[in-house]
Amino acid sequence: MLDFSQELALHIPRLRRYARALTHNAAWADDLVQDTLERALRRRWMFRMQGSLPSWLMTILYRLYLNDAARSRKQETVGEELPEPAGAVDHGWQIDMQRALARLSVEHRAVIVLVGLEQVSYQEAADILGVPAGTVMSRLARARSQLRAILSGQADTVAAPPHLSRIK
Amino acid sequence: MTTPIGERDLHAYVDGQLDADRRAQIEGYLASQPQAQVQVQHWREQNLSLHRLYDGVMNEAIPMQLATALKPQPMLRALAAGVACLACGVVAGWFAHGIMAPSEIASSGTPGFARNALAAHVVFAAEQRHPVEVSAQQEAHLLAWLSKRLEAPIHAPDLREQGFTLLGGRLLPGDDAPLAQLMYESAAGERLTLTIRHAARQQREGGFQLLEQNGNAVFYWIDRDYGYALSGGITKARMLDVAQAVHARLKS
Numbered sequence: 001m002l003d004f005s006q007e008l009a010l011h012i013p014r015l016r017r018y019a020r021a022l023t024h025n026a027a028w029a030d031d032l033v034q035d036t037l038e039r040a041l042r043r044r045w046m047f048r049m050q051g052s053l054p055s056w057l058m059t060i061l062y063r064l065y066l067n068d069a070a071r072s073r074k075q076e077t078v079g080e081e082l083p084e085p086a087g088a089v090d091h092g093w094q095i096d097m098q099r100a101l102a103r104l105s106v107e108h109r110a111v112i113v114l115v116g117l118e119q120v121s122y123q124e125a126a127d128i129l130g131v132p133a134g135t136v137m138s139r140l141a142r143a144r145s146q147l148r149a150i151l152s153g154q155a156d157t158v159a160a161p162p163h164l165s166r167i168k
Numbered sequence: 169m170t171t172p173i174g175e176r177d178l179h180a181y182v183d184g185q186l187d188a189d190r191r192a193q194i195e196g197y198l199a200s201q202p203q204a205q206v207q208v209q210h211w212r213e214q215n216l217s218l219h220r221l222y223d224g225v226m227n228e229a230i231p232m233q234l235a236t237a238l239k240p241q242p243m244l245r246a247l248a249a250g251v252a253c254l255a256c257g258v259v260a261g262w263f264a265h266g267i268m269a270p271s272e273i274a275s276s277g278t279p280g281f282a283r284n285a286l287a288a289h290v291v292f293a294a295e296q297r298h299p300v301e302v303s304a305q306q307e308a309h310l311l312a313w314l315s316k317r318l319e320a321p322i323h324a325p326d327l328r329e330q331g332f333t334l335l336g337g338r339l340l341p342g343d344d345a346p347l348a349q350l351m352y353e354s355a356a357g358e359r360l361t362l363t364i365r366h367a368a369r370q371q372r373e374g375g376f377q378l379l380e381q382n383g384n385a386v387f388y389w390i391d392r393d394y395g396y397a398l399s400g401g402i403t404k405a406r407m408l409d410v411a412q413a414v415h416a417r418l419k420s
Contacts, residue, residue, distance in 0.1 A: 005238040010291055013226035021222045037237045097217045116215040121297050148210050
């Protein structure tokens with residue numbers, strides 16, 4: 001059977017995606033994942049009661065992320081670490097989307113990443129974020145309408161900024 | 169009788185968090201509400217573009233700092249090595265039971281692929297809430313995404329005749345390239361995973377091979393440029409039946 005650290009290892013790719021979507025910054029995201037793994041190893045005795053390992057890990061990572069965001073107000077370098085694009089045609093849309101996400105508050109971005117990307121249940125999102133389920137729904141509705149507004153407002157004004165040359 | 173439909177239901181519809189009855193109600197409602205339809209479409213696109221932006225991260229090599237974060241303490245590592253040897257013995261014992269092509273297994277050992285597939289099956293099939301990363305509701309997106317990451321077309325065989333419907337799938341780290349994992353579920357809640365590996369120039373095609381561990385079994389085989397591993401905890405006879413169906417449907 002797998003030991004606990006091997007089980008943790010299986011979740012690294014997903015945690016990295018989650019952290020990257022929260023931060024838009026590869027180095028910061030991997031620091032968060034590393035801190036999360038170390039904390040999970042130290043506190044493994046806290047786990048079994050909770051049930052879902054990824055959910056527990058995402059809870060830890062979200063708290064670390066909130067701490068970071070509040071403490072140092074790390075600058076989010078939008079556009080610097082764009083993941084590989086699906087195709088040239090989609091470029092503009094992807095850049096718009098990434099910048100729109102960056103303009104959401106930390107809480108709104110987290111809910112849309114958890115529900116839309118990580119596809120967790122609303123109840124699970126509530127547990128991870130440490131808020132009531134009703135709050136998840138209102139944040140989700142707000143986040144989606146904000147995104148939509150930002151995206152439609154940007155549609156005709158966005159020109160590729162110069163630092164996008166790092167796109168593969 | 170019917171609960172009125174609100175914005176909350178539309179979100180839950182987009183996020184695949186409704187049961188079949190409610191989903192059908194929402195679909196009926198949307199058919200007569202073009203504005204709500206546009207709304208739903210926008211939210212869907214938001215979800216999709218999140219996937220398109222960030223799914224690629226899962227296919228990146230895992231940085232050393234993360235791999236070392238999980239290194240056990242020296243004492244524990246020595247202990248773990250002992251346990252691993254024991255496990256090897258158990259696995260080797262099972263080779264003797266290889267029912268289809270025992271000679272090849274004995275000489276080459278179990279491919280890491282089959283072991284990875286079984287380990288991932290054990291972890292993810294037990295997940296209640298999110299056994300998969302992308303659900304079958306987004307099957308086209310799922311298969312397009314997996315195909316892109318594996319750099320080869322990936323198909324999800326239809327196993328409804330065998331009593332299993334597609335739940336969805338995820339990407340797994342493999343030894344040298346990413347693996348695709350598709351998960352199926354029966355009406356009774358039994359789960360099977362089909363793990364797919366793509367590599368040109370694999371060893372010659374063989375019959376099914378079998379590895380068992382702790383009540384789970386994995387049938388694995390090679391078909392042209394693909395390796396397949398079907399893992400599950402149901403009886404071997406049923407597993408074999410499903411494996412043959414998968415083989416027949418995916419054979420190019």
